[in-house]
Amino acid sequence: MKISIVEKSEQKFPETGLTPLAMKRLPTGKIKPAGWLKKQMEIALQGLPGQLWKKGEYLKDSNGWLNPEKIYIGSWNNTDRPWEEQAYYLRTLTLLAIYTQDEETLAVVDKYMTKMLASCEADGWFGPQSLKYFHSDDPEEKATMVDLWPHMVISEAVIFWYEYTGKKEYLDMLHHFLHFCLALPDEEFIPAKKPGKGFSWLSSIQHPRSCDIIPSIYFVIEETCDTSLYPLVHRFYRKWYGAASEFMNIHTVNFAQQFAYSTYYSRLAHEKYLHDSARYWYDQHMMVWGTVPRGSFCADENIRKNCTDPRYGMESCTFSELTRSFNYLGEMDMETVWADRTEDILFNHYPAAHTCDMTKVHYITSSNQVMLDDYLYHNVANASHMFAYTDNNDRCCLHNAGLAWFLYISNMMTKVCDGGICAWLHGSYTASLTAGKENIAVKCISETDYPFRDKIRFTLKMEKKVSFPFYIRIPRWCSKPEFFLNGERIPVAENHIQGKFLVLEKEWGDMDTVEAYFPSEITISHNIRNGGITVDKGPFSYSLQIREKVNTVVSSKKKDDPGKVLWNEKNSADGDVWTELLPDSPWNYGLLPEEGFIFEECPLPEKYPFYWETPPMVIKAKGRLIPNWTLQDHMCAELQKSPVKSDEKTQTLTLIPMGCARLRLSVFPVIADTPWANEWKKVPETTDMKDRPPIRL
Numbered sequence: 001m002k003i004s005i006v007e008k009s010e011q012k013f014p015e016t017g018l019t020p021l022a023m024k025r026l027p028t029g030k031i032k033p034a035g036w037l038k039k040q041m042e043i044a045l046q047g048l049p050g051q052l053w054k055k056g057e058y059l060k061d062s063n064g065w066l067n068p069e070k071i072y073i074g075s076w077n078n079t080d081r082p083w084e085e086q087a088y089y090l091r092t093l094t095l096l097a098i099y100t101q102d103e104e105t106l107a108v109v110d111k112y113m114t115k116m117l118a119s120c121e122a123d124g125w126f127g128p129q130s131l132k133y134f135h136s137d138d139p140e141e142k143a144t145m146v147d148l149w150p151h152m153v154i155s156e157a158v159i160f161w162y163e164y165t166g167k168k169e170y171l172d173m174l175h176h177f178l179h180f181c182l183a184l185p186d187e188e189f190i191p192a193k194k195p196g197k198g199f200s201w202l203s204s205i206q207h208p209r210s211c212d213i214i215p216s217i218y219f220v221i222e223e224t225c226d227t228s229l230y231p232l233v234h235r236f237y238r239k240w241y242g243a244a245s246e247f248m249n250i251h252t253v254n255f256a257q258q259f260a261y262s263t264y265y266s267r268l269a270h271e272k273y274l275h276d277s278a279r280y281w282y283d284q285h286m287m288v289w290g291t292v293p294r295g296s297f298c299a300d301e302n303i304r305k306n307c308t309d310p311r312y313g314m315e316s317c318t319f320s321e322l323t324r325s326f327n328y329l330g331e332m333d334m335e336t337v338w339a340d341r342t343e344d345i346l347f348n349h350y351p352a353a354h355t356c357d358m359t360k361v362h363y364i365t366s367s368n369q370v371m372l373d374d375y376l377y378h379n380v381a382n383a384s385h386m387f388a389y390t391d392n393n394d395r396c397c398l399h400n401a402g403l404a405w406f407l408y409i410s411n412m413m414t415k416v417c418d419g420g421i422c423a424w425l426h427g428s429y430t431a432s433l434t435a436g437k438e439n440i441a442v443k444c445i446s447e448t449d450y451p452f453r454d455k456i457r458f459t460l461k462m463e464k465k466v467s468f469p470f471y472i473r474i475p476r477w478c479s480k481p482e483f484f485l486n487g488e489r490i491p492v493a494e495n496h497i498q499g500k501f502l503v504l505e506k507e508w509g510d511m512d513t514v515e516a517y518f519p520s521e522i523t524i525s526h527n528i529r530n531g532g533i534t535v536d537k538g539p540f541s542y543s544l545q546i547r548e549k550v551n552t553v554v555s556s557k558k559k560d561d562p563g564k565v566l567w568n569e570k571n572s573a574d575g576d577v578w579t580e581l582l583p584d585s586p587w588n589y590g591l592l593p594e595e596g597f598i599f600e601e602c603p604l605p606e607k608y609p610f611y612w613e614t615p616p617m618v619i620k621a622k623g624r625l626i627p628n629w630t631l632q633d634h635m636c637a638e639l640q641k642s643p644v645k646s647d648e649k650t651q652t653l654t655l656i657p658m659g660c661a662r663l664r665l666s667v668f669p670v671i672a673d674t675p676w677a678n679e680w681k682k683v684p685e686t687t688d689m690k691d692r693p694p695i696r697l
Contacts, residue, residue, distance in 0.1 A: 001506035003490060005497050006471075009334040009417070017227070018218060019267045022334040023414040023422050025327070026433050027163035029098050033409050035428030035449060036609045040405055041100050043608070047358025048391060049096050049402035053108055057392065058085035058399070064128040065090070065112060065154075068119040072128075073135045082128035083202055086112075087153035088317075088400040094157045095406035098164050113161050116154075117169060124180030126173050127151060138198025145195050146188055148181065149206035152213040159219055175220050182232045190239040208254055210239040211261035215328050218267065230268060237265045247288065248281045250697055252299040252314055253396075255285060256321035260329055267332070278329055291527055292367035293534045293541035293658065293666055294344035295322070300364055300380040304693040308529060309638040310667040312380070313366030316353035317400035319345050323407045330411070330424065336499050339424055340476045346408055347451050347539050351610035351659040353401050360389035360579050361401050367658070367666045370546060370587040370636045374555045374564055374578040379633040379687060381695045385555065387634075388578035413444055420469035422501075423458065423516075426450045435508075436466035442508075449604060450518075451539040452616040458514045469505040472516055474498055477538055482517040522597050522619065531642030532667040533593060535619055535655055542619050542655035546663040547584035548612060552577060583663055587636070588629040589653060590644055590669035595622035612663070615656035624648040624671050628682040636665070637683045643672030644680050 009022030033041055044050055053059045057079040064072055064082025072081040090112050097105040120126045127150075134147040155174055162170035181189070190206050214233055221229050240261060249255045259281040266274035289297040291308045298312035322345055330338035352365045362372065364386045374388040385393060392398070413431035414422045421435050421444060428448050435442045440462060448456040458472075474481050476499035483490040483502055492502060504514065520538030527533070535542045554575045555564040564578075598620040605614040624646040630637055658666050669680075 001485070001504060002469075003492065004503045004505075005493055006501050006503055007499075008336065014270075017268075018221065019270070019332075020417055021331045023331055023416045023424070025331065025411050025414055026431060028095065028160040028410065029164040030432045031409055031412055032430045033099055033427065034430065035447075036452070036604070037405070037409060037427050037429065040609060041096065041409075043356075043358050044096055044402060044405060045100050045102055045105065047354065047402075048361060048398065049092050049358065050100075050102070050105060051359075052089060052391075052398070053093065055392070056085075056089070056398070058395075059089060064130050066115055068115060068126075068128045070128075070130065071133065071135065072130045073137075073139075082130055082150065083147075084150050084153055084205070085395060085399045087150040087157070088396070088403075091153055091157040091160075092400070092403045092406065094160045094164075095403070095410065098160065099406060099409060109157075109161065113158070113170065116158070117173060120173055120176065123183070124176035124178075126177055127154070134199075134203055136196050136198035137200055138196075141196045141198045143196030143199075145191060145199070145203060146184065147203055147206055148190060148213075149209060151177065152206070152209065152216070155213060155216040159216060171220065171223055174216070175224055175226065178217060178220055178229055178232055182229065182235070189235065192239075192241075207239065208241065208244070208249070209257055210236045211264060212257055214261070214264045218264075233265070233268050237261070237269075243281070245697060247285050247303060247697075250299075250302045252297075252301055252303070252318045253321055255299075256318045256325060259285065260325040263329060263332065278325075291529055293525065293536070294348040295341050296345065296349045296365075296367060300382070300386070302381045302695055303697065304381060304695060305697055307693055310368040310527070310532070311366055311635050311638060313364040313369060314349070315397065316361060316363060316365050316394075317397045317403075319350040319353060319365075320400055320403040320407070323350075323404045327407055327411045331414070334416070334422070334471075334501075336473050336476070336501065339473055340499065342408065342411075342425060343451065343475070343539050346404055348541055348658040350404050352662045352664065353397070355389050355579065355662070356608040356611045358402070360391045361394060361397050362387055362389045363394045363397055367664065368636050368639075369662075369664050370583050371631065371634060372581040372662065373551075373634055374553050374580055375634040377633065377689070378635055379692055385576070385578060388553075388555075388580050390576065390578055393576055393578075412446070416469065416471060418469060420471055420503075420505075422471035422473070423456075424471075424473055426456055426473070426475075435468040438466060440464060440466040442466070449616075452604060452609075453601075454518045454520065454538065456516045456518075458516070460508055460510070460512045460514075462508065462510050465507050465509045467505070467507045469503050470508070470514065471501045471503050472514070474500055474502060475518055475539060477520055477523075477536070478518040480519060482519075484513075484515040486513055522599060524593055527639070527667055530639040531670060532639045533591060533642075533670055534667050535591075535597060535621065537599060537619065540657040540659065541666055543658045543661035544587060544589060544665040544668075545612060545615070545618070545654040545656045546587050546661065546665065548663055549582040549584040551580040551582060553580060554578075581662055586625060587663070587665050588626050589623040589651075589665070590626050590642075590646060590671040591653075592622040592624065592650065592671050595650075597621050610657075610659045612656060612660050615660045617657065619655040621653045621655055622650055623653045623668070624650055626669060626671075626680050628680040629669070630682060631685070632683050633686055639667065639669060640680055641678050642670035643674060643677040644669050645673070645677045646671050646680075
C-alpha cells in the first residue's frame with residue numbers, strides 16, 4: 001500500500017479546451033444521507049424548503065414558470081411574475097426531493113420540469129414568455145428585453161433532475177437554450193442599461209451576475225462534447241463588469257457569487273492570474289470585513305463604512321451562495337481550504353438563518369446577535385424587518401436560504417480525476433460510484449456523528465477487487481489525526497498535515513474499512529480590531545448559551561408605523577406575522593480566559609441537531625457581567641477595547657456551538673484586573689438615523 005500526504009491537485013492548464021476538474025461531485029442521487037444529515041433532510045421537508053410551495057405567494061399554480069405562455073406586465077410586486085423566486089426554490093426543492101425520495105415533492109418538481117419541456121421553442125428558448133419579452137412597468141413604454149438571470153439559476157435544477165432521471169431531453173433542453181443565448185444579437189444579450197423607461201431593478205440583475213451560468217455551460221459542454229459553446233463562456237464573462245469596488249462588490253450575495261467568477265473562467269481562458277483571483281478577492285475582502293468567527297463577514301446586505309463589529313451580520317441566502325462557490329472552486333484543484341470554509345459557514349452560521357425546525361427564516365444572521373425582535377430600525381443597511389423570523393417575507397432568502405444543506409450532501413464524496421475517490425465533506429452517507437482504471441462499481445459507507453464527534457468509519461463494498469487511491473481530507477484544525485486500515489494503525493507524518501489529504505493507494509477488497517479520528521483542542525482566536533476573543537474547538541466556534549423567550553407578533557406593514565401586537569387569531573389579519581426570539585437570561589458577559597475552559601460531551605440530540613437547549617457538547621468558562629454593556633438600536637452595542645474592568649462576581653458560563661445558538665454572543669470582551677484594563681462606557685440607547693453609516697461605501 002502506498003501512503004502519502006498531499007495538499008491539492010497539481011492540475012496543469014492544457015493548451016486548448018477546458019482544464020479538467022481535479023475532482024467531480026457525483027451525479028445527483030448517488031449520495032444518500034444518513035444519521036443527523038438524514039434527520040436534517042426530514043426537518044427541511046417539513047419546513048420552508050419542503051412546504052413553501054403549498055403557501056408561498058410566488059409559488060401559486062398561477063405563477064409564470066407553471067404558465068409559461070402568459071405575459072405578465074405590471075408592478076414587480078406582482079407575485080405571479082416569473083423570476084428568480086421560483087427558480088431559486090426549484091433548485092432547492094429538486095435536491096430535497098431527490099435526497100428524501102418524498103413522492104409528493106418529487107411530483108411537484110416533475111410538474112415544473114414537464115412544463116419547461118413543453119415550453120421549448122424552435123429557437124432554443126424554454127420557460128416563461130415574460131422573460132423572453134421582459135416588459136417595462138410603464139404602460140406607455142413598449143420596449144422589451146430578454147432577461148436571462150432566472151435561467152442561470154434554474155439551469156442547475158435542470159442539471160440535477162437530468163442526472164437523477166437520466167432523461168436526455170432535459171440535457172437537450174438546456175443545450176438548445178445555450179445556443180439561443182449564443183445566437184442573441186449583441187444589443188439584446190444582457191444589456192448594460194435598461195432599454196427604456198419603467199424597467200425595474202429586476203431586469204438589471206442579470207448583468208452583475210452574468211457569470212453564474214458558466215458552471216452550467218461547462219457541464220453541458222462536457223456532457224455533449226459541443227465545443228461550439230466555448231464562445232458563449234467568453235460572451236457571458238465579458239458581460240460581467242468585474243470588480244465594482246475595492247472589495248469586489250459591497251452587496252453580500254453579489255460578492256459570494258462574484259469572487260469566484262474569474263477562477264471559473266480560467267478553465268477556458270487559461271490565465272494564471274484569473275485562476276488565482278478567487279483566493280485574492282476572498283482573502284482581501286475577509287481581511288477587512290471578516291472580523292467574526294468562521295468565515296462570515298460584516299455586511300448585513302451591503303458592507304458599510306466602519307461597520308466591522310460582530311453585531312453586523314450577513315444576509316442569510318449568502319450562506320447558500322458561498323457554499324455553492326466553495327463547491328465549484330473545490331472541484332477545480334481540490335484545495336482543501338474550500339471544504340474547510342464550507343464547514344465553517346454551515347456548522348456555525350447557517351443553522352441560525354432558520355428556526356431549528358426550518359419553518360421560518362430571517363434576513364440577517366450575526367455573530368453577536370442577542371435579540372431577534374421585530375423592529376424596523378436596527379442599525380443595518382435596510383430599514384425593514386431584518387432580525388425576526390418569518391414564513392412569508394424576505395423574498396430572496398425565503399426561496400434561496402434553504403439550499404445550503406443539500407449542496408453539502410451533494411459534495412460529501414467526490415470522484416477524483418486519477419480514478420480515485422475522495423471523502424471531501426465529512427458526514428454520514430452511502431455513496432455509489434465507480435473507481436480505478438476499470439471503473440469498477442464501489443459503494444462507500446461513511447458512518448459518523450461528525451461534526452459533533454471525531455470518529456468516521458468508511459466501509460467499501462464491491463464485487464471485485466480494484467486498485468485506486470482513496471483521499472481523506474484532514475480538517476485544518478486537526479494537527480494529530482489517527483487512521484486505521486482494517487483495524488491496524490496507519491503510520492502518517494506527525495507534522496504539518498492539517499488541511500491536507502491522507503491518500504491510501506492499494507488494491508481494495510469488499511468490506512475493507514478505514515477509520516479516521518480527528519481530535520481537537522480548545523483554542524482562542526482574537527479579534528484584532530477590539531481585542532475580543534472567540535472560543536473554538538474542532539469545527540465549531542462557541543457562543544454563550546442564552547435562554548430564548550419566543551414571541552409571535554403581528555407587525556404593521558407600514559414602515560412609518562412600527563407598532564406591533566402579540567399574535568392571536570382575532571388580529572392575525574392586521575399585518576405580517578413575525579417570530580421574535582428575546583433573551584431570557586443575561587448576555588452582557590466578558591470572559592476570563594486565564595481561568596481556563598472545560599469541555600463536556602452531551603447526549604446527541606434526538607430531534608434537532610442545532611438547538612440551544614440540547615447542544616451535543618458544551619464548554620464551561622469563567623466570566624463576569626459588564627453592566628454598562630447594553631443594547632443600542634435593539635442590538636448589542638459594539639465591542640469596546642479589551643481588556644475591560646468588571647467588579648462583578650465571577651460566574652461559570654456555559655458556551656454552546658454557534659450553530660446551536662440563534663441568540664448568540666460569540667466574540668467576547670476579555671475581563672482583566674490589571675491597571676491598564678479599560679472602563680466600559682455606556683452608550684445611548686438609540687442612534688440618530690442621520691448619524692449612522694451610509695448604506696453604501
